[in-house]
Amino acid sequence: MFLSEVIGLAGPALEVATILLLLRKRLWRVYTFLFVYALWLLIGNSTILATFLYFSKVYPDFPNAYPALYWNIYWNIDSIDVVLRFVVVWEVFRQTFPKRSGLNKSLSKGLGVIAFSLLAFACGTFLIYQNYTGPRSIHLALDRSFGVVQAFMILGTLVTARYYGVRCGRNVRGIALAFGGWVSISTATNAMADLASPFLPYWYYLRPLSFVVMIAVWIWALWVYEPNPPIMESEPVELGQWTEDWNRTISATRTIIRP
């Protein structure tokens, strides 16, 4: 019980620290979407904490016997959070492939199609769980269906960046890895909790603990302002020359293969 209380308090405390860090160093202007998400986390988790404290006083049997209102608040906030997590994914993507970069122009359409397919996959896997009647199961299904997609999106962004030699600064790298790690471990533990009830006691600690670790890594990542280095792009003249050379190589190769 003591550990869960520590985790419950550490979450909002670290969220306050993240917001202060973003405000103090004026990083909120650069990482606006992350700032919005951090604000949401603080509001959501503080509401849950306040509700918990309130019911602890009002209901003597709480949390062994809990009112429906409490878990309604809890799971509804969690469901909103599942959707809002996409702003972190978008933040990582827009920082890694800035709007004006050539890579963004080349990749955005293809990656958009992949993102749409992943969303369709998430909706599909969630709808399979229609046969679930318990409120927790529906929320857990929602959480893992979208969580796995968000983890794929973050991983895809990092792998694509690495493939094209785009370097990530400490800020984006820390945000992306911590967020990706958290949503993927949350997906796995959610599924395990539904799969085998003996895992539930571990799940009660693992999920919030991994969340606290994520926020701590965010603070570490944002402690020093180190954005992504600008993507070095060639001049249009150079690119034109390169394209010409490349086309010449292709036609020469074709001539050799099919004389």
Next chain:
Amino acid sequence: MDRGLESDNLSYTDHHKAMINLIFFTILGLALFGSFIFIALQGSPKSLPDSSAVQAVTEIINLEGSSFANARRLLDDTDYQALCSNPDLRRLAQRLRNDRRQLALTWISSLQNDLIRLWRFRRFLIQRGVASSMSEELRTLQALSLVLLSFIRLSIRAAGPFALPRATRQAGQLVDSMSTGAALVLGRIPAAGWAEIERSWVKSAA
């Protein structure tokens, strides 16, 4: 997370489809988590120096050994084998082998000098206040490369130029990687300051 949220409806795990789905998500989630850990442990990709910085380093230091481009030809024993196959040309083959050995030794010696010069240049840049981390410094410690070059030199002297052709050819890469390291450090100074660096370097080397 609170214990009070535990649901009383857990019997659905009997459903075969749902079980497969849950196992799938468990494996997928763990695999994704492993991937993130793997990326985190790999560290950020190594930064490559600007090509102009690499060019500037080559110009400032005048690398003699690494500019030699015909190492493959020098260490190729085809001509030697062809001469050996004819008993009348054995003496000529021996002379070719000795000449090649001398050339290979001269080349390796030049590479050693290049390596030492690059190491000194890097040290010179850091002395002048160019930023570098301790891990970068440890990575570019050249003691091992120098030992490796000495070993190759010894093998050429003892067993001839054709004994370890692959290892000998790769000796040039040791200098290339050191040159890249020096260019990376030089790239941290604005290009406008490179001429001043070159002047100071020539003065200090004299």
